[in-house]
Amino acid sequence: xxxxxxxxxxxxxxSVMAExxxxxxxxxxxxxxxxxxxxxxxxxxxxxxPIYPPARRKLLEKGIDPGNHRARxxxxxxxxxxxxxIGMDSANVRNLxxxxxxxPGNKVRLMMSYAGSERGIADPWYTDDFEATYQxxxxxxAALLESFELD
Numbered sequence: 001x002x003x004x005x006x007x008x009x010x011x012x013x014x015s016v017m018a019e020x021x022x023x024x025x026x027x028x029x030x031x032x033x034x035x036x037x038x039x040x041x042x043x044x045x046x047x048x049x050p051i052y053p054p055a056r057r058k059l060l061e062k063g064i065d066p067g068n069h070r071a072r073x074x075x076x077x078x079x080x081x082x083x084x085x086i087g088m089d090s091a092n093v094r095n096l097x098x099x100x101x102x103x104p105g106n107k108v109r110l111m112m113s114y115a116g117s118e119r120g121i122a123d124p125w126y127t128d129d130f131e132a133t134y135q136x137x138x139x140x141x142a143a144l145l146e147s148f149e150l151d
Contacts (some may be wrong), residue, residue: 005074010043014123018126018140021134021137039061114141119122
């Protein structure tokens with residue numbers, strides 16, 4: 001089983017959108033049993049809170065079940081529990097590497113790197129552009145899935 005953790009600042013927008021979108025794609029491919037997908041925050045600001053309503057609406061608009069998510073924080077033990085830990089922007093990646101005390105297993109990645117870009121996915125909490133976030137995640141998730149060679 002491949003275990004993937006998506007991380008962003010609060011775990012109420014980008015990372016949970018990525019989690020639900022990835023689960024949706026795996027379901028369509030009939031591969032959900034081969035993966036464990038989760039998401040978490042690099043901060044404590046939103047712990048226990050549900051998905052941000054505009055992020056929830058965007059997922060529903062795209063036909064994706066937003067689930068019954070509650071924000072949680074990344075823990076040091078997540079490094080050993082997951083095969084891949086994906087930050088939504090460079091600040092998330094820095095915070096993850098700091099929390100883990102390094103990245104000896106080369107597990108921490110930037111989400112857009114799968115789509116061939118070194119830019120971060122803009123935080124729609126600030127931009128209010130949930131469609132742009134959705135499109136960046138869609139592109140990155142497609143490339144991430146290709147990297148697993150799921151034929």
